[in-house]
Amino acid sequence: MxxxxxxxxVMxxxxxxxxCALLIRRAIPPYQGNSALPGGFVLADEDLDAAAERELVEETGLRGAGHLEQLGSYGAPGRDPRGRVVTIAYLALVPDAPAPRAGSDAAAADWVPVTRLPDLAFDHGRILADGxxxxxxxxxxxxxxAAFCPPEFTIAELRGVYEAxxxxxLDPRNFHRKVTSTDGFVEATGRSxxxxxxxxxxxxxxxxxxxxYPPLLRRGQLPALS
Incomplete structure (x- = not known):
């Protein structure tokens, strides 16, 4: 085996x-022609972070992300018809994302609203939902x-991130009050x-x-008990 x-x-x-999430259309089997997350095999001489960055460039032409972290590992038997394959998923948040350019084994790449996602190859639907x-x-x-925002932003722009x-x-006045009264969340630049x-x-x-602290909870969410 x-x-x-x-x-x-998960970008x-x-x-x-x-x-929006970045999806590619696979140009090779398995699942040729299906939508999938960008990614690929880790080479023998590279670590995981380097592999993630390389695959991002090869399949989409994008370089760098505003925020990048490991999301989790996925290794259910049968998740990949090519054999026993374990994947390490990354979550990347990108501000002002340019149009991606397909390459390598991707026939196309595009930003797709998460409310209009197609069926994805492998177990990528679960991975994307987790991200x-x-x-x-x-x-x-x-x-x-703030990782979705430019270096300097308005509270309205930040609210737009939360709403998306x-x-x-979200109520604009209530949001402004919560954000500006939370220690260390944002700092005024003195500019407008x-x-x-x-x-x-x-x-x-x-x-x-x-x-x-206190957290900005989603509607219907309750703070954890201490």
Whole structure:
């Protein structure tokens, strides 16, 4: 029995106000012509992070991400018809994502709204669902939402991230109050937007806090009991 290790990438960005995932269309068997996550086999002389970065470039032409972390490992027997294959999945959050360019064993690559996902090859549907939930949960307790924003952003832009990732509408005044009163979440730059219609908006950067207290909970979520 053959045994191999692969990496797969759950890449998320926000385009036109919607949370989108990067998908490729496979150019080779198995599942030729099906949609899948970008990824591939780990080479004998590279570590996992290097393999993830290489596959990203080879299959999509994209380089780098605003945030990259290991999501989990997936190794159910039969998940890959080519043999016994364990994959290490990564979650990447990308601000201002450019249009991807297909290459290597990908016939096409595109950002797809997570509300309109096709059936995916292998067990990539489960991996993608886990990545989306990881991102949604981390927005409650960490300042990770800023990874979707440019270096300087308005509170309205940050709110747009939460609304896209959580797929819900948030009250602007309540959100502004919570964000600006949470220690270390955002820091004012002293600058404002200019040249736009309406009142200039204050610009912020990501603060130094690794976790948010109190957390920004999704609707219907309850804080954990201590």
């Amino acid at each position: 053959t045994f191999a290790v692969t990496v797969d990438l 998320l960005t926000i385009r036109d106000g919607a949370l 989306i939930e990881r991102a949604r949960a981390k927005l409650e307790y960490t300042p990770l939402a 990732v959580w797929d819900t509408r 937007t200019a040249g736009e219609r309406g009142r200039p908006a204050q610009l912020f950067t990501r603060g130094a806090a690794p976790v948010l």
